[in-house]
Amino acid sequence: MERFLYEKESYAIRGCLMSVFNELGSGFLEKVYQEALEREFIEKKIPYKREAPLTIMYKGLPLQQFYIADFICYDKIIVELKAVSELTDVHSAQVFNYLKATGFDLAILVNYGEKNLKVERLFNYKKNQKNQKNS
Numbered sequence: 371m372e373r374f375l376y377e378k379e380s381y382a383i384r385g386c387l388m389s390v391f392n393e394l395g396s397g398f399l400e401k402v403y404q405e406a407l408e409r410e411f412i413e414k415k416i417p418y419k420r421e422a423p424l425t426i427m428y429k430g431l432p433l434q435q436f437y438i439a440d441f442i443c444y445d446k447i448i449v450e451l452k453a454v455s456e457l458t459d460v461h462s463a464q465v466f467n468y469l470k471a472t473g474f475d476l477a478i479l480v481n482y483g484e485k486n487l488k489v490e491r492l493f494n495y496k497k498n499q500k501n502q503k504n505s
Contacts, residue, residue: 380476384489386414400440400482403453420440423438447476447477457479
């Protein structure tokens with residue numbers, strides 16, 4: 371039984387994130403980490419889509435505007451990379467919008483720009499609140 375949402379998949383992704391950080395450290399551009407992480411996903415056979423467009427729905431219809439996530443893994447987990455000195459509420463808000471747009475339950479926000487690797491698991495609380503109200 372899983373102790374938390376997508377436990378096995380999250381551990382596999384986190385292992386790849388740590389491998390990239392252990393090899394490169396901090397200080398590179400986001401695109402460098404993105405390319406290195408893609409190689410880790412391939413090596414570990416983690417299914418992913420890179421720079422995946424995320425459709426935004428409005429009243430049941432898709433808008434022409436869309437978001438682009440760095441990765442979608444296992445067709446259900448958004449992985450968003452940053453290489454900044456510190457994560458802010460703006461970064462979290464961006465990822466929460468991705469969750470809202472896709473209806474996914476989990477996103478992993480990663481920052482390679484700090485001294486230590488920063489990994490945050492973000493959840494689609496609004497979706498889960500709706501489901502609890504309807505139960």
